[in-house]
Amino acid sequence: MTAPDRKEDASLSATNEEAIKFMDSFLKEFPIPLGPEAPLPVKPLNNTVSREEVHGESLELALRLLQDRNLPHRLSAALCHEAAAALLQSDLRSFQNQQESQEEETSWSTHVWFSFVPPQDQINRSYFAVFDGHGGLDAATYAATHIHVKVAESELLQSKAGEALQIAFKKTDEMFLLKAKRQRLRSGATGVAALICDDMLHVAWLGDSQVVLVRKGQVVTLMDPHKPEREDERERIEALGGCVAFMGCWRVNGTIAVSRAIGDIDQKPYISGDADRASFQLTGTEDYLLLACDGFFDTVKPYDIVSVVLDYLRENQGDGSKVAEKLVTEAKVNGSSDNITVLVVFLKDPKVILQEAGELEESSSAPFIFFRDVAENQNNTLSA
Incomplete structure (x- = not known):
């Protein structure tokens, strides 16, 4: 028996013991x-x-x-x-x-x-998401409860996973609007979700919650958040008869500071429920994904993420279990007063990331790459 086999057997044995102990209790x-x-x-x-x-x-x-x-x-x-x-x-x-x-x-x-019934195709799938509510928790809680379920139910999951994720946002918005009408709810929520299917990364988003990818110590921005001041969003809103006004920040009809979201029944269709999406092929050289709400990105810029994470890993001998807490603290120290959620998904052992960073630091250029038209190109390959 090889070392990996022994390790897997030990893991299964520990899992079985946990299951037996739990069921007994x-x-x-x-x-x-x-x-x-x-x-x-x-x-x-x-x-x-x-x-x-x-x-x-x-x-x-x-x-x-x-x-x-x-x-x-x-x-x-x-x-x-x-x-x-x-x-x-x-x-x-x-x-x-x-x-x-x-x-x-x-x-x-x-x-x-x-x-x-989940697809019987042996594809490894992982789903991660962050939702940021405004005007109450109802819309954010609803999105966190239902979007992943709608993805799993989709007939497109096996053939067009990115489209399945995008449609799940729209379907969840439609469901929540019916609930909001029944129960007189007025809340809304921005959201960003990442679906990894083997070596493909699919992302979909509404509003200004964001996801970034770090690859070889470089930040890859995968999306363009939905904000009222974006030219295309302003034109869409004005074409519907709405307006974008500056009241401390740019707002739709002088109210909401994002142009797309789940819920916000009083501002539909100006606040759109149509998510954008993008898909990328993973090469195996990616370090981690970071998903966060706007309160984080207001004070921590993408090019600062890498240094904060690396400093934390150095201080903790490659233990990344609480790096998200460090990032939240960084945003607070920098002046953010908003509620903040940060999710870090390591795609590589943090100790390996730390080792590779030491090898690359001397020759590394500024760690920032921006794909401007990512939403229009549905099958990009990440490149440095």
């Missing part, structure tokens, strides 16, 4: 199924959901239940998958609005179950 806490009148151990986001919301809302509820009990993410995902599959195969008619016909209920249950 969980079954002691819940020895029998909860009855209809029993209180739920976690509070659902909503007491009423539409047909299209059942999948995402049930997954979110299950994940929170397991995360509160410190179950490792991999085991949480597997258990939630099985629980959601069982739910969507069950007869939900007793929970349905009685005004809806039996025919509609049956066809809906069948459709949702078949679309939930």
Whole structure:
């Protein structure tokens, strides 16, 4: 047996032990199924959901239940998958609005179950996203709950993953607008998501949350955020009869400081729900992805990211587990007063990044590359 084989066996053994330990504890806490009148151990986001919301809302509820009990993410995902599959195969008619016909209920249950089955194509997929709410948390929470589910359900996921991601933003916006109308919600949310499918990176975004890629110590900007002052966005808004006015910053109709977002029902269609997207081939030389809301990028420029991350890795002997916290602190120190979320996804061992940086520092040029027309070119190959 080779060293990698022994390492994999040890990892599987540890995972099995964690699973057994968790199930023993969980079954002691819940020895029998909860009855209809029993209180739920976690509070659902909503007491009423539409047909299209059942999948995402049930997954979110299950994940929170397991995360509160410190179950490792991999085991949480597997258990939630099985629980959601069982739910969507069950007869939900007793929970349905009685005004809806039996025919509609049956066809809906069948459709949702078949679309939930993940592709059996052996492609490794990873999804990461950041959402930044304004006017309340509802839109941001809703986007975080549903966009990845709509991607997984999409028939385009296997053949056109970038398009599937883009459409998921639009579908989620449409769903939230219906919810906002029912519940008189006025909030909105910007968002950016990255979907990695083997060696392809797909990104989609609404508003001014951003994603950047660092490759060989150089920052690659993958997108152009949606801001009212952008010439094309201003022209689109004015063509619809809206306006862009400067009130401390550029705002759509004097209100919202982004030109595209999920929600913002009072400002549709001026605030568009149509996401942009871009796709890139990964070469294996990428260091990490960084996704963050506008509060971070207001005070930390892309070319500063590399030095902050490298300094942190040097100080912590290549341990990158809390580098996102360091970046948030950097933004605060630089003067940001906004709420800040930063997500760093290492595509390479941080210790290797640190070693390579030491080799490249003397000959390295300024670490910044900008793809201006990235949204129009759907299949770029990253280059230094």
